[in-house]
Amino acid sequence: MKAIVINEYGSKDVLQEQEFEKPTPKDGQVIVKVHATSINPIDWKLREGYLKDMVPFDFPIILGWDAAGVIYEVGEGVTDFQVGDKVFARPELTNRGTYAEYTAIDAHLLAKIPDNVSFEEAAATPLTALTAYQCLFEHGNVKEGDKVLVHAGSGGVGSFAIQLAKNAGAYVATTCSTKNVDLVKDLGADEVIDYTKENFEEVLSDYDFVLDTLGGEIQEKSYQILKSGGELATVASPPQEEKANKHKVKAFFVWLEPKGEQLKQIAKQMEEGKLKVIIGHHFPLTQKGLQDAHELSETHHAKGKIVINVI
Numbered sequence: 544m545k546a547i548v549i550n551e552y553g554s555k556d557v558l559q560e561q562e563f564e565k566p567t568p569k570d571g572q573v574i575v576k577v578h579a580t581s582i583n584p585i586d587w588k589l590r591e592g593y594l595k596d597m598v599p600f601d602f603p604i605i606l607g608w609d610a611a612g613v614i615y616e617v618g619e620g621v622t623d624f625q626v627g628d629k630v631f632a633r634p635e636l637t638n639r640g641t642y643a644e645y646t647a648i649d650a651h652l653l654a655k656i657p658d659n660v661s662f663e664e665a666a667a668t669p670l671t672a673l674t675a676y677q678c679l680f681e682h683g684n685v686k687e688g689d690k691v692l693v694h695a696g697s698g699g700v701g702s703f704a705i706q707l708a709k710n711a712g713a714y715v716a717t718t719c720s721t722k723n724v725d726l727v728k729d730l731g732a733d734e735v736i737d738y739t740k741e742n743f744e745e746v747l748s749d750y751d752f753v754l755d756t757l758g759g760e761i762q763e764k765s766y767q768i769l770k771s772g773g774e775l776a777t778v779a780s781p782p783q784e785e786k787a788n789k790h791k792v793k794a795f796f797v798w799l800e801p802k803g804e805q806l807k808q809i810a811k812q813m814e815e816g817k818l819k820v821i822i823g824h825h826f827p828l829t830q831k832g833l834q835d836a837h838e839l840s841e842t843h844h845a846k847g848k849i850v851i852n853v854i
Contacts (some may be wrong), residue, residue, distance in 0.1 A: 544559075544562070544565050544643055544644040544645050544825055545560060545562065545643065545644050546560075546561055546562075546563050546605050546644070546819065547559065547560055547561075547600070547605070547606070547642040547643070547785060547828060547829075547830060547833045548560075548561045548603040548605050548606075548642070549590055549603065549604050549606065549808070550602050550603045550604075551602065551827075552590065552591060552592030552750055553590070553591070553592075554591075555587070555590070555797045555833075555834040555837040555838050555841075556834065557590065557814055558590070558606075558655050558830060558833045558834050559731060559830055560830040560836065561603065561653065563605075563643065564643075564811055565645045565646040565748070566639065566645060566646065566837075567616070568616055568617065568618030568619075568647055568770065569618055569647070570618055570620045571618060571620050571621060571649055571650055571651070572618040572619055572621070572647050572648060572649055572650060572687035573614045573616065573617050573618060573624055573630075573647070573650050573653070573756065573796035574614070574615045574616040574617075574618075574645055574647055574648075574799055575610055575612040575613065575615060575630060575632075575645065575646055575647075575648055575854075576612050576613050576614075576615040576644065576645055576854075577610055577611070577612040577641055577643060577644060577646055577664070577853045578611055578612040578613065578662035578852075578853055578854045579611045579662045579663045579665070579666035579667075579835050579850055579851060579852055579853055580607045580609050580610055580611070580641040580642060580666050580828075580846050580850075580851045580853065581607075581609040581666045581667045581670075581849060581850050581851060582607075582611065582836045582837065582839075582840045582848075582849040583608065583670050583671065583699065583840075584840060585608065585670075586606045586607060586608075586837065586840070587821075587837045587840055587841055589604070589606060590606060590765060590837065595687070596825070598636060598707075600637075600638035601638055602638075602776055602846040603638075604638045604640070605638065605639050605640045605641070605642050605643050606640045606642050606815075607640035607641035607642040607643075607851075608631060608633055608634055608636060608640055608641060609631075609632075609641060609666050609667070609668070609669050609670050610631060610632050610633075610634060610641040610646055610648060610666065610669075610802075611630070611631040611656060611662045611665035611666035612629075612630070612662065612853075612854075613627060613628070613629055613630070614626050614627060614628045614630055615645060615832045616649075617650075619707075619731050621650045623650060623653075624653060624655075624720050625649055628648035628655060628730055629655060629656040629662075629665075630644075630648075630653045630654065630655055630656060631653070631654060631665035631666065631668065631669055631806070631810075632652045632653045632654065632669055632801070632803070632806065633648060633652065633670045633673055633799070633801040634646065634647075634648045634649070634652060634744075634801065634828060635652070635658050635750075635801060635808070636703065642828065642833060642851065642854060643760075643853075645826075645827075650803075651777060651803050652802070652806070652807040653688045653802045653803055653806075654803055654809070654838050655663055655807075655810065656805045656809045656810070656812075657789060657810055657811075657813055657814035659813075659814060659816075660810075660813050660814070662821075662854075663814055663822060663825070663850045664813075665818040666828055666851075667699075667804045667808075667820050667826070667847070667848035667850055668703075668813070668820055668822075668852055669801070669806055670699075670703075670799065671699035671700045671703055671848065672703040672707075672804060672806075672809045673799055673801065673802065673805055674700050674778055674797065674799045675700050675701075675703040675704035675705075675707055675810070676703075676707055676805055676808075676809060677775035677797055677799060677800070677802075677805070678700075678704065678754050678778065678791055678797050679691075679704060679708055679711070679752070679754065679756075679776075680707075680711070680787070681805075682774075682776050682795050682797050683685065683752050683754075683774045683776050684752075684774065684835065685708055685713055685751070685752050686711060686712070686713070687711060687712030687713065688712060688713070688714070689712065689714070689751040689752055690713070690714045690716070690749065690750045690751050690752075691708045691715050691716070691718070691748060691750065691751065691752045691753075691754070692706050692716045692717070692718075692750050692752070692753045692754070692765070692768065693708065693715060693716075693717045693718075693732075693754045694717070694753070694754060694755055694756050694757050695718060695719065695745075695756045695757060696717030696718065696719050696723070696727040696730065696735075697719045697720075697723035697726050697727055697821070697846055697847065698847075699847065699848050700754070700778060701715055701719075701727075701754070702726075702727075702730055702819075702821045702847060703818065704734050705727060705731055705792055706730055706731055706812075706817070706818050707719055707728045707812075707818070708712050708821065709730075709731040709732075709733075710812060710817050710818075713752075714733050714734075715731065715732050715733050715734075716732065716733065716734040716735070716736065716743075716747055716750075717732045717734075717736070718735075718736045718737075718738050718743050719735065719736075719737065719738070720737065720738065720739055721737050721739055721740070723846065724733050724737055726821070726846070729784070729819075730819065730821075734747075735815065742764075743768065744764040744765075744768055745766070748768055748819045749768075749770045750768050750769050750770060750773060751769075751770060751773050751774070752769075752770060752774050752775070752776070753765045753768070753773070753774075753775045753776070754775075754776055754777075754778075755775055755776065755777040755778070755779055756778055757779050758777060758779030758780035759779075759780065762775070762777055762779065762780065762783070763767075763783065764789040766783075766786050766787060766789075766792055766794070767790065769790060769791075769792045771791040771837070772791065772792065772793075773792045773793070773802060774792065774793045774794070774795075775787065775792060775793070775795075775801075776792065776794075776795055776797050777784070777795070777796055778795075778796075778799075780796070781796045782794030782795065782796060783845050815829065820847075820848070820850075821846070821847030821848060822847050822848050823846035823848065823849065823851050824836070824839060824841070824847075824848075824849045824850070825849075825851075825852055826849065826850070826852070827851070827852055828851055828852065828853045832851065833851065835852060836849050
């Protein structure tokens with residue numbers, strides 16, 4: 544099978560096309576014929592070597608941890624899925640990811656793709672939607688009536704977080720640039736702060752929850768707008784405990800854990816038309832396609848998700 548791999552850490556130029564044998568399923572696994580995958584910041588952070596101490600993989604490494612496709616083979620002990628099922632997942636973090644024509648996935652991490660959802664939309668969903676879900680509801684305690692700030696609302700995690708928080712009955716504010724104001728309003732944001740024109744910390748106050756996807760100065764200023772006892776979840780950088788304590792708020796760093804049951808809940812909202820998937824860019828599963836996709840992702844200015852079409 545064709546795969547795009549890295550044999551060393553480095554720039555986008557280390558991404559290379561290589562032939563591999565198709566994987567075979569272990570007990571409890573299925574083999575998915577991948578129709579589409581997507582790009583996430585963890586892909587190029589791992590490629591650059593930033594995560595090599597946290598995730599010490601052996602080379603060659605197939606990056607990519609979103610998959611949407613059709614079950615090609617079923618391993619022993621799998622009873623909920625069969626060959627031919629359309630499925631999507633965020634697989635476990637291994638050195639055999641989803642930039643490939645076939646991938647092995649633990650069956651308990653799978654969800655079926657609703658009939659009204661395309662392979663591309665499904666591929667753009669698992670990692671970012673599960674991250675948003677776990678920030679809001681597993682680590683945070685967002686509920687009806689809460690005031691929630693989502694940073695970078697037009698991005699992958701942000702676009703899902705706005706919708707999930709709204710679906711839970713929260714009042715949602717978000718930050719974005721001028722060009723994305725209409726997009727985040729369409730996603731349901733109640734209040735939009737155009738960061739090119741105003742500072743969110745001067746506009747907002749007394750919030751229950753902040754989802755920080757940016758870190759640094761943005762995270763630091765976010766503590767100021769939370770009420771006493773409020774919560775901040777960050778996927779960007781570990782929280783500054785001293786500053787959180789000073790403002791009498793809780794802050795936590797979220798490292799995604801793939802969970803099939805949560806993805807099934809997300810799939811249900813997609814099936815009901817309550818979750819839109821924002822895809823801004825498409826690239827093919829080729830060496831140049833992945834290099835170009837990584838280059839775009841590294842700018843932090845991609846609109847919505849970057850999808851890789853395998854078929």
